[in-house]
Structure formats: C-alpha cells, structure tokens
Amino acid sequence: MYRMIAIACVDAKNGIGKNGNLLISIPEDMKFFRESTKDSVIIMGRKTLFSFKDKKPLKNRINIVFTKNDKLKGEYKDCDNIFFVKNEAELEKILENYKDKKVFLIGGASIYNDLIDKCDTCLITKLDKSFDADTFFPDLSKHGFIVESESENNTYENINYKFIKYIRG
Numbered sequence: 806m807y808r809m810i811a812i813a814c815v816d817a818k819n820g821i822g823k824n825g826n827l828l829i830s831i832p833e834d835m836k837f838f839r840e841s842t843k844d845s846v847i848i849m850g851r852k853t854l855f856s857f858k859d860k861k862p863l864k865n866r867i868n869i870v871f872t873k874n875d876k877l878k879g880e881y882k883d884c885d886n887i888f889f890v891k892n893e894a895e896l897e898k899i900l901e902n903y904k905d906k907k908v909f910l911i912g913g914a915s916i917y918n919d920l921i922d923k924c925d926t927c928l929i930t931k932l933d934k935s936f937d938a939d940t941f942f943p944d945l946s947k948h949g950f951i952v953e954s955e956s957e958n959n960t961y962e963n964i965n966y967k968f969i970k971y972i973r974g
C-alpha cells in the first residue's frame with residue numbers, strides 16, 4: 806500500500822485555480838515545490854499537465870498523469886519521464902517500480918479530491934487572501950488531518966502566507 810504527500814498552494818477559501826491556471830505564482834512557494842518534489846514521483850490530472858510550460862512534464866521527476874484519453878501517450882512518446890494512467894490500479898502498477906521514491910500528489914482539484922485519502926501528509930502553502938477561484942482543495946479537517954507545524958508569516962505583494970504541514974490526527 807503506497808502513501809502519498811499532497812502539495813498545494815491554497816487561498817483563504819481553499820481555492821487553487823482559475824481557468825486552468827494557478828491563482829498566483831509566489832517565487833518562494835515555487836522554490837518550495839521544486840525542492841520538495843525533486844527526484845520524486847509526482848501524480849497529477851491531465852489539466853494540470855497542460856498548465857505547465859509547453860505542456861511538458863516536469864524534469865527530474867517521474868510524472869504520472871491521469872487521463873481517459875488513450876491518444877495522449879503517443880503525443881509524449883519522446884519523453885521518458887511521463888506515464889499516463891486511467892485508474893488507481895494502473896497507478897499502483899507503476900508505483901511498484903518506484904518504491905524507493907517519495908510520491909507527491911500535485912493536483913488539480915479532481916485528483917486531490919479522488920486521492921486525498923491515500924495521503925498521510927499535506928504540505929500546504931496557505932494564503933490569507935481569497936481570489937476568484939473555480940477549483941478548490943478539499944477541506945482537510947473533514948479528511949482527518951491536523952496541523953503538525955507551520956512556518957512564520959511570509960509576505961509577497963501584500964499577501965501573507967504560511968507553509969503548513971498537516972498529518973493524520
């Protein structure tokens with residue numbers, strides 16, 4: 806049984822995105838994401854893959870993408886660090902080959918909602934501002950998570966934010 810770490814940047818109302826994009830890009834948060842997930846497995850939905858630059862998988866990571874579209878695989882045949890899965894059984898089969906690596910759930914909303922109960926840790930960058938979001942992160946208190954630790958307040962363009970680590974209570 807594999808366990809995963811969810812990682813997300815959420816606004817004051819748990820918003821995570823709008824029109825297929827992030828609500829905001831905070832350099833320190835991007836750095837935290839890069840450093841946390843480097844050399845690990847990252848699991849995402851197809852729309853999150855398409856939100857990356859040139860729709861390319863993230864380098865130095867094993868990218869696993871949920872999609873129902875069988876044709877997508879062919880479009881990425883030149884990339885050796887991406888796998889496509891249709892369901893959890895296919896995901897588990899691929900994860901069997903990466904038992905030595907950490908596994909991160911990196912979004913978006915549909916994937917966080919489907920797989921949050923497979924996570925034992927959530928690394929949340931929590932903003933104190935609400936944006937006009939159309940996609941949301943699940944309510945962690947309803948999934949049995951409690952705060953284990955949180956950073957001091959940071960500020961970026963008048964927005965206060967904290968790095969919060971949640972674990973299962």
Ligand SMILES: NC(=O)c1ccc[n+]([C@@H]2O[C@H](COP(=O)([O-])OP(=O)(O)OC[C@H]3O[C@@H](n4cnc5c(N)ncnc54)[C@H](OP(=O)(O)O)[C@@H]3O)[C@@H](O)[C@H]2O)c1
Binds near residue numbers: 856914
């Ligand atoms: N703030 C953050 O930390 C953060 C992190 C990640 C993403 N985001 C944002 O979240 C938004 C995207 O979230 P989203 O929920 O709209 O999309 P998503 O979860 O990234 O991708 C949804 C797609 O994943 C595939 N999928 C989902 N569940 C599946 C299943 N059970 N079986 C097979 N395929 C499945 C489908 O792809 P097909 O349509 O190809 O079948 C579906 O259309 C964007 O705005 C993005 O910027 C924010």
